[in-house]
Amino acid sequence: MPGMPNGFVKIQTLFSEKTERTVAALQKLYADHEFLLAVTRDLSAGVLEESSLKGKRILLKPNWVKHTFNPQDHLCLCTHDNFLVAVLELVLSKKPASVIIGDAPIQGCYWDRLITMELVNKVEALSVKYNIPVSIKDFRRVVFDTVSNKVEVERNPMSEYIIFDVGKKSYLEPITSKGKNLFRVTQYDPDKFTETHQPGMHKYCIARELFHSDVVISLPKIKTHQKTGITCALKNIVGLNGDKDFLPHHRIGGAQMGGDSYPGKNRLRYWSELALDNANRNKGKITYWLWQRFSTLLWLLSFPKKQHQLNAAWSGNDTTWRMVMDLNMVIGFGKEDGTLADAPQRFLYSFCDGIIGGQGDGPLWPDPLGLGIVCFTDDSASTDICMAMLMGMKVEKIPLLMAAKSFMPNRKVTIHLNGKPVEQQDLLPYAIKATPSPGWENYE
Numbered sequence: 001m002p003g004m005p006n007g008f009v010k011i012q013t014l015f016s017e018k019t020e021r022t023v024a025a026l027q028k029l030y031a032d033h034e035f036l037l038a039v040t041r042d043l044s045a046g047v048l049e050e051s052s053l054k055g056k057r058i059l060l061k062p063n064w065v066k067h068t069f070n071p072q073d074h075l076c077l078c079t080h081d082n083f084l085v086a087v088l089e090l091v092l093s094k095k096p097a098s099v100i101i102g103d104a105p106i107q108g109c110y111w112d113r114l115i116t117m118e119l120v121n122k123v124e125a126l127s128v129k130y131n132i133p134v135s136i137k138d139f140r141r142v143v144f145d146t147v148s149n150k151v152e153v154e155r156n157p158m159s160e161y162i163i164f165d166v167g168k169k170s171y172l173e174p175i176t177s178k179g180k181n182l183f184r185v186t187q188y189d190p191d192k193f194t195e196t197h198q199p200g201m202h203k204y205c206i207a208r209e210l211f212h213s214d215v216v217i218s219l220p221k222i223k224t225h226q227k228t229g230i231t232c233a234l235k236n237i238v239g240l241n242g243d244k245d246f247l248p249h250h251r252i253g254g255a256q257m258g259g260d261s262y263p264g265k266n267r268l269r270y271w272s273e274l275a276l277d278n279a280n281r282n283k284g285k286i287t288y289w290l291w292q293r294f295s296t297l298l299w300l301l302s303f304p305k306k307q308h309q310l311n312a313a314w315s316g317n318d319t320t321w322r323m324v325m326d327l328n329m330v331i332g333f334g335k336e337d338g339t340l341a342d343a344p345q346r347f348l349y350s351f352c353d354g355i356i357g358g359q360g361d362g363p364l365w366p367d368p369l370g371l372g373i374v375c376f377t378d379d380s381a382s383t384d385i386c387m388a389m390l391m392g393m394k395v396e397k398i399p400l401l402m403a404a405k406s407f408m409p410n411r412k413v414t415i416h417l418n419g420k421p422v423e424q425q426d427l428l429p430y431a432i433k434a435t436p437s438p439g440w441e442n443y444e
Contacts (some may be wrong), residue, residue: 036083077366219236227317331342385401393434
């Protein structure tokens with residue numbers, strides 16, 4: 001791909017009066033397939049056309065984080081099934097050669113509860129209607145059932161992935177300690193990070209489908225996020241990494257101990273983290289439960305407040321945003337031989353599902369937010385900044401967004417709101433205040 005042209009962020013509001021901007025009113029839009037199809041078609045006009053998609057291999061990457069637990073989860077947890085189906089039909093109408101729909105949800109996600117038969121039937125019906133093959137794939141290599149304490153590894157062979165080592169270019173390099181393994185991710189063996197992240201070495205495990213696709217379309221759900229403040233276009237591509245042993249989410253210990261799991265320092269919390277490490281080393285064994293309960297007990301004895309979360313779910317998390325930026329570098333510049341090019345290698349489009357967004361304890365336990373927004377873009381960094389503004393967030397206080405500002409500094413991006421070019425500040429009158437994740441309540 002010779003260079004990268006100017007980018008765009010196209011936003012469509014789906015409300016005309018503030019009184020209509022409610023969850024009750026907006027959720028009805030998901031039931032209108034023709035409406036969703038029309039909105040996505042209008043937003044992508046001139047970009048996703050038959051001239052650009054005919055005969056191409058398409059990868060659709062929804063936000064499938066986990067299966068539903070609460071009654072409102074179908075609205076605000078994942079990319080809405082009907083939104084996905086509308087984008088799928090839009091793409092199929094442009095006569096591509098094939099479509100793959102794939103993601104890597106959390107290891108405790110029950111795939112058969114996430115991918116319902118209703119969704120499968122809709123996808124198959126569209127595949128038949130347009131006579132184009134469509135497949136759905138789980139990109140995860142490891143699954144762990146926390147209820148039965150059973151681990152399933154090598155669900156997909158390593159041959160289906162490409163390992164990238166971004167080395168010293170990594171955003172994690174400045175916080176990587178020589179001779180120490182501080183990186184952690186909840187419910188994973190901490191010792192594995194000695195093989196994937198060390199000074200000068202930062203590896204990621206990317207599904208080959210990315211490199212075998214001509215066009216990649218991400219379908220993020222716009223939500224608050226307990227570790228990065230917001231999850232949208234930038235964060236959604238993390239699901240193209242198939243093994244979380246490659247994904248640092250935080251560093252063990254408090255901020256005054258060289259880590260970023262919680263503010264200050266606290267011995268009971270640190271011992272709780274060490275006990276959790278032992279639990280994760282013993283998954284599948286009876287000792288897993290013993291260490292898990294001991295960890296929980298120690299944590300409770302430390303009398304944690306909202307900004308004290310065992311999985312570093314607070315505004316002081318200085319690790320996850322760096323991992324997200326690394327992956328955006330890999331997705332944008334990565335080649336199939338596992339190296340990074342100097343120029344962007346592919347177009348990544350995003351259709352952001354913000355009809356009902358997620359607020360509160362996102363990304364796993366969000367509450368519905370009547371955002372009333374659909375966005376189509378080819379610039380993830382600018383999009384996330386715009387979405388944060390529309391959710392009433394302080395962009396300058398969110399490390400992920402500040403890093404995004406300098407990701408591709410020479411690229412000019414045009415913002416359109418309801419078909420008209422605008423400046424970022426013109427979005428402010430349309431902002432609705434989202435409840436942040438508990439550990440972000442005082443981030444301002």
